[in-house]
Amino acid sequence: MQRRDFLKLSSALSLPLLINGIPLSAAANNQPLLQLLREQSIDNGRVLVLIQMNGGNDGLNTLIPLDQYDKLVNARSNIVIPSNKVLPLNGLPQTGMNPAMSGMQALFNNGQMNIVQGVSYPNPNFSHFRATDILFSGSASNENLHTGWIGRTLSTTYPGYPAAYINNPNMPDPLAVQIGSQTSLLTQCDTGSTAMIVNDPNYFFNLINGVSSDTPDTPYGHELTFVRLIKQQTNAYTSTIRNAYNRASNLVSYPSDNSLAEQLKIVACLVKGGLKTPVYIVSHQGSFDTHANQADITDTTKGKHAGLLEVLSSAVSAFQQDLVAMGISDRVATMTSTEFGRRIKSNDSMGTDHGTATPVFFFGSQLNPVIVGSNPLIPDNATPSDQVPMQNDFRAVYYTIIKDWFMLTDAQLSDVFPTPYNTLPIFKQLQALPVKLLSFTGKWLTGKVNLQWEVDQESGISNYEVQRSDDGNNFAKIGTVTATGSSVSYTYNFDDLYLSKTLYYYRIKIIEQSGSSSFSSVILLKTNQASAGIAVKIFPNPVSDYFTVALGNAISGPVTVRIIDLTGKEIWKQEKEISNAFNIRFSFAGKKPVAGIYALKVQAKKEETTLKILVQ
Numbered sequence: 001m002q003r004r005d006f007l008k009l010s011s012a013l014s015l016p017l018l019i020n021g022i023p024l025s026a027a028a029n030n031q032p033l034l035q036l037l038r039e040q041s042i043d044n045g046r047v048l049v050l051i052q053m054n055g056g057n058d059g060l061n062t063l064i065p066l067d068q069y070d071k072l073v074n075a076r077s078n079i080v081i082p083s084n085k086v087l088p089l090n091g092l093p094q095t096g097m098n099p100a101m102s103g104m105q106a107l108f109n110n111g112q113m114n115i116v117q118g119v120s121y122p123n124p125n126f127s128h129f130r131a132t133d134i135l136f137s138g139s140a141s142n143e144n145l146h147t148g149w150i151g152r153t154l155s156t157t158y159p160g161y162p163a164a165y166i167n168n169p170n171m172p173d174p175l176a177v178q179i180g181s182q183t184s185l186l187t188q189c190d191t192g193s194t195a196m197i198v199n200d201p202n203y204f205f206n207l208i209n210g211v212s213s214d215t216p217d218t219p220y221g222h223e224l225t226f227v228r229l230i231k232q233q234t235n236a237y238t239s240t241i242r243n244a245y246n247r248a249s250n251l252v253s254y255p256s257d258n259s260l261a262e263q264l265k266i267v268a269c270l271v272k273g274g275l276k277t278p279v280y281i282v283s284h285q286g287s288f289d290t291h292a293n294q295a296d297i298t299d300t301t302k303g304k305h306a307g308l309l310e311v312l313s314s315a316v317s318a319f320q321q322d323l324v325a326m327g328i329s330d331r332v333a334t335m336t337s338t339e340f341g342r343r344i345k346s347n348d349s350m351g352t353d354h355g356t357a358t359p360v361f362f363f364g365s366q367l368n369p370v371i372v373g374s375n376p377l378i379p380d381n382a383t384p385s386d387q388v389p390m391q392n393d394f395r396a397v398y399y400t401i402i403k404d405w406f407m408l409t410d411a412q413l414s415d416v417f418p419t420p421y422n423t424l425p426i427f428k429q430l431q432a433l434p435v436k437l438l439s440f441t442g443k444w445l446t447g448k449v450n451l452q453w454e455v456d457q458e459s460g461i462s463n464y465e466v467q468r469s470d471d472g473n474n475f476a477k478i479g480t481v482t483a484t485g486s487s488v489s490y491t492y493n494f495d496d497l498y499l500s501k502t503l504y505y506y507r508i509k510i511i512e513q514s515g516s517s518s519f520s521s522v523i524l525l526k527t528n529q530a531s532a533g534i535a536v537k538i539f540p541n542p543v544s545d546y547f548t549v550a551l552g553n554a555i556s557g558p559v560t561v562r563i564i565d566l567t568g569k570e571i572w573k574q575e576k577e578i579s580n581a582f583n584i585r586f587s588f589a590g591k592k593p594v595a596g597i598y599a600l601k602v603q604a605k606k607e608e609t610t611l612k613i614l615v616q
Contacts, residue, residue, distance in 0.1 A: 092552030103317025117373030118391030245274030370472030
């Protein structure tokens with residue numbers, strides 16, 4: 001090759017790749033951990049899609065702690081979401097979603113979502129650049145790593161790179177694909193990464209169709225044509241991506257004018273088309289750095305933050321529906337990532353400043369449909385320095401993904417995170433159990449829930465403890481089934497007869513004869529049957545100026561609340577008409593009873609429940 005042509009080729013290899021105007025980079029085959037992930041993906045087909053929410057998302061106006069709503073109002077009265085506008089989550093009257101997130105609400109209520117509360121790390125950094133480096137590298141706040149948690153190398157690199165891996169038929173697919181503004185530290189290893197390069201907004205589809213866009217008939221145009229030709233000829237992944245994309249098509253409509261949705265549309269087709277790439281990284285089109293004008297001054301359900309959440313929610317909802325329609329939803333897990341959260345107290349500019357912990361959202365069909373952790377604790381009178389407390393280290397989230405989703409060994413994991421972390425209950429049980437659990441299912445029947453689990457190769461098992469939860473977090477034993485010791489496939493049955501709600505979470509605790517135990521995946525069961533009475537909670541209690549009635553299941557129609565004193569006299573009454581709501585906020589509005597203990601009666605759908613309240 002002549003030196004002039006070599007220089008042309010070198011410059012072509014250094015250009016950024018764009019898909020519909022968005023840079024795309026494919027992580028190099030010189031990343032041993034990614035190669036292991038790719039091999040795992042070939043074996044089990046599992047894919048991780050990571051959505052970058054740049055800027056630091058406000059978790060308290062995204063996932064709203066209704067059990068501390070009065071404290072939330074005190075802390076951020078200028079941006080707080082009205083309680084009657086908060087989207088309810090099935091079985092979780094203490095927690096709701098921003099009204100712009102109806103798509104994500106439906107995913108959670110249908111068991112296709114997992115939420116990890118309070119994700120952060122000790123001594124967090126509030127610089128966007130440094131915090132992003134920490135997030136992508138998986139380092140401590142006082143540690144500087146130059147490799148990403150996905151791109152971390154093992155003890156040695158592949159010998160003979162790069163020559164041994166160029167156009168290698170045994171490694172035809174990229175190990176990671178990133179769609180975003182720039183190549184990310186996330187997939188970096190000691191020897192760097194390579195990039196597929198396109199410099200035209202329509203190039204992806206030109207690439208798929210094998211055509212190039214027109215260039216001017218000038219010396220510059222001729223040079224540009226040559227560079228494009230060399231780039232197409234030297235790109236090791238062009239044909240595999242083209243073939244994968246052409247083998248599939250989207251089966252649902254995606255929202256328009258939504259860059260995130262456009263990126264996810266491409267990912268869905270590449271996965272369905274057979275690309276064995278295990279990691280995709282996409283970017284939200286907006287900035288979550290909402291220091292000012294986070295909410296509309298006349299309607300806090302509108303504004304900048306609501307618009308950002310609507311883009312995320314509608315894009316993810318369409319993507320998950322597409323994966324289900326394509327029949328590949330069991331193989332794909334999607335998660336959100338943002339460099340930090342926001343502070344508890346809002347500022348005078350109707351915004352929030354850089355903070356610590358924030359929730360991480362997972363989407364998919366192979367997730368435990370629960371919230372990991374609890375609502376963050378909010379002080380009675382939050383100050384500008386008060387932060388959302390950390391509950392889960394972000395590295396424990398990563399560790400869980402690599403261990404439970406991609407199923408790497410402990411030895412392989414130690415090269416990514418030398419210090420191991422406890423895994424979180426994000427995914428359905430994927431690790432080996434002491435018995436081969438073939439299935440765990442349940443269904444509502446008249447007056448009961450029937451649970452079934454099928455096992456094989458049962459050895460050394462003492463019994464199975466059936467556990468139930470109202471909220472997906474706190475499980476209690478409701479029965480025990482003795483193991484048969486069968487060496488062949490066997491199906492166990494258990495009936496839950498004591499039902500007062502229309503939604504429950506179930507899991508099986510497998511107890512070995514040695515005393516050791518482990519858990520099955522969690523299943524979520526809902527019914528359309530009418531509940532036996534209405535389950536009601538009141539918060540806050542003691543009550544000051546206002547309170548929220550939290551219903552165990554959504555109700556439409558009139559809800560009447562009465563306060564009765566110790567003599568049986570009605571001293572306060574209010575009625576509200578609601579539509580498919582779990583939570584109804586009431587205010588004394590200048591007619592507050594004197595301090596004391598009262599009976600509060602809640603009537604809905606011709607049923608009445610009485611609770612004790614303390615007015616202070």
